[in-house]
Amino acid sequence: MFPDPIHSNAGTSRQLRFGIVLLPNFTLTAFSGFVDLLRLASDEGDMSRPVRCSWTIVGESLVPVRASCGIQVTPWTTFDEARSFDYVVVVGGLLHSGPSASKATLQFIHDAAETSATLVGICTGAFALMRAGVMDGYRMCVSWFHYWDFVERFPGVDERNLVADRLFVIDRRRITCSGGRASIDVAAAILLRHFEATVVQKALRIMLVDDAQKGNAPQPHPPGLEPATHPKVRRAILLMEQHIGQPLNLTELAKRLEMSVRQLERLFTAETGKSPHAYGRQIRIRTASWLLTSSDRSVADIASSCGFSDSSHLGREFRKEFGESPNAYRVARPQSQHALADT
Numbered sequence: 001m002f003p004d005p006i007h008s009n010a011g012t013s014r015q016l017r018f019g020i021v022l023l024p025n026f027t028l029t030a031f032s033g034f035v036d037l038l039r040l041a042s043d044e045g046d047m048s049r050p051v052r053c054s055w056t057i058v059g060e061s062l063v064p065v066r067a068s069c070g071i072q073v074t075p076w077t078t079f080d081e082a083r084s085f086d087y088v089v090v091v092g093g094l095l096h097s098g099p100s101a102s103k104a105t106l107q108f109i110h111d112a113a114e115t116s117a118t119l120v121g122i123c124t125g126a127f128a129l130m131r132a133g134v135m136d137g138y139r140m141c142v143s144w145f146h147y148w149d150f151v152e153r154f155p156g157v158d159e160r161n162l163v164a165d166r167l168f169v170i171d172r173r174r175i176t177c178s179g180g181r182a183s184i185d186v187a188a189a190i191l192l193r194h195f196e197a198t199v200v201q202k203a204l205r206i207m208l209v210d211d212a213q214k215g216n217a218p219q220p221h222p223p224g225l226e227p228a229t230h231p232k233v234r235r236a237i238l239l240m241e242q243h244i245g246q247p248l249n250l251t252e253l254a255k256r257l258e259m260s261v262r263q264l265e266r267l268f269t270a271e272t273g274k275s276p277h278a279y280g281r282q283i284r285i286r287t288a289s290w291l292l293t294s295s296d297r298s299v300a301d302i303a304s305s306c307g308f309s310d311s312s313h314l315g316r317e318f319r320k321e322f323g324e325s326p327n328a329y330r331v332a333r334p335q336s337q338h339a340l341a342d343t
Helices: 028-042 103-113 125-131 144-153 182-192 197-206 231-242 250-256 261-272 276-294 299-305 311-322 326-332 335-342
Strands: 016-022 053-059 087-091 118-122 168-171 174-177
Touching: 016 028, 016 103, 028 053, 028 087, 028 118, 028 182, 028 197, 087 103, 087 125, 103 118, 103 125, 118 125, 118 182, 125 144, 125 174, 144 231, 168 182, 174 182, 182 197, 231 250, 231 261, 231 276, 250 261, 250 276, 261 276, 276 299, 276 311, 276 326, 299 311, 299 326, 311 326
Parallel strands: 016 053, 016 087, 087 118, 118 174
Antiparallel strands: 168 174
């Protein structure tokens, strides 16, 4: 019987079986980080034998799958011939380049959800899990970078279940991970459910990773935001960025961070020198200014996207910040000059 997701089954003697599905243009770092931790934790010494756990690359066919960096990996077996797994891991990558998950891949994911296997989506693997129809009622983690891509592709998603401010989320038999370095963290979290901590710690040390991050650790802050040291403040900033079109009120923000409003205000001011309200306004203004000089969207559309009631509201706030109207700001800073400034 599959172990309960909450209670550790450390010390299990049965080999843990992983089936790994690589999507077209998958991220090599996410894949290699995950599988290398399995490799190092699976055996003693430097033998790399699949003793404690085994892993199999599974695909629709045995045609090599190309990573986003150009390296190709050949599946070891096909979906039809794959045996049962304890974990089915779907590794994604680029969203806007080339084909996405095939119908056969989505069917394999859907069929795996009918078994006792736990499904794991790494990087944009969560998109494939969603397309396969296996995430209803589950919380899921996506990178802050792909949050709006996810909302756009799945407009019916309950945004209360969508997490873009943490490294990974474990919700019963669904695990989703933001990708990159966090793939090592989620692999460690999975292995700690089955093996002694010393086994996992040894593997992390060999990979020169000091310690695995917990799932509630914040994702790195988006570019352009002032860095904050305290993880609660960094998560607050990410939530502000994530909900820029429909800003969270202070009560809701504090609730999501499991803090009181007073605690949040005090900590935020100490870290950034600004109140949460002032910082949130700065994020909305900064994003609006970027959209004015990097897109052809109307001022009204930008105002709506950035959480302002209308273009007049944006205009008033813009004049306070920059001393000129949004249209004047756009004219004075052509897109080509803006692009050069950002390179």
